[in-house]
Amino acid sequence: MNKTSRILFCCALALTLVSFAAAADTFNIGGLQGATTDHGQIKLPASVYSNCGAGCKSYDTADGYFVAGTGYDGQVLAVSFTTTKAVKITKVISAGSCYDGTSDCGKNLEAVLQKDSSTGPGKVITTKVVAKVPVWPTSAPLTFKFKKPVALKAKTKYWLCEQMKASTGSAVAAWMLSSSDTSSDFYFQDTGSCVASTWNDADGDTRPAFEIN
Secondary structure, rough: HHHHHHHHHHHHHHHHHHHHHHHEEEEOOOOOEEEEEOOHHHHHOOOOOOOOOOOHHOOOOOOEEEEOOOOOOOEEEEEEEEEEOOOEEEEEEEEEEEOOOOOOHHHHHEEEEHHHHEEEEEEEEEEEEOOOOOOOOOOEEEEEEEEEEEEOOOEEEEEEEEEEOOOOOOOOOEEEEOOOOOOOOOOOOOOOOOOOOOOEOOOOOOOOOEEEO
16 A cells, blocks of 8 residues: 555544544554454354444444555455354345445455465355445445355354455445454455465454454
């Protein structure tokens, strides 16, 4: 991410966070940006995993991480979750916004479900594009619904990654933060693709808001 991009995003967040300054700690680590606010990770029995409440409606509405095309900075984010039993999922939900000022980023924003590997996100299980994303500073839960149920094994780690389509240039989305889920694993990199051999570890930082359902 270039310096100008970082400044623009950080300024946008600072302006939004003014009224929450006492409760928020902003950070900027290797191009990964955001803030912690509020409290508590939420896990619901009805979901395989959720850190943002039922329907992913409870999250930090002021802050998000870039998910960008290679024409911008190519930032890609990935978070893991582990199943407790064998299950079939039909959708994933994440909280998001189009930071590039248009709703077009929504037509290019992809949720990628992946198996685990020795280096992080591995083989792609399925990919889904979300059709509509609100424009920053408005955000909303985004539903990526699969064409058919996806079977997941019991007690197995999987990854949810977000990226822009390979042909996308300067589109930028914001994947909004959870209230304060800092559990492992949280990875990022700037190749523009969820299929990568190397990742940067952001464990300890607040993970983005998502639900596996």
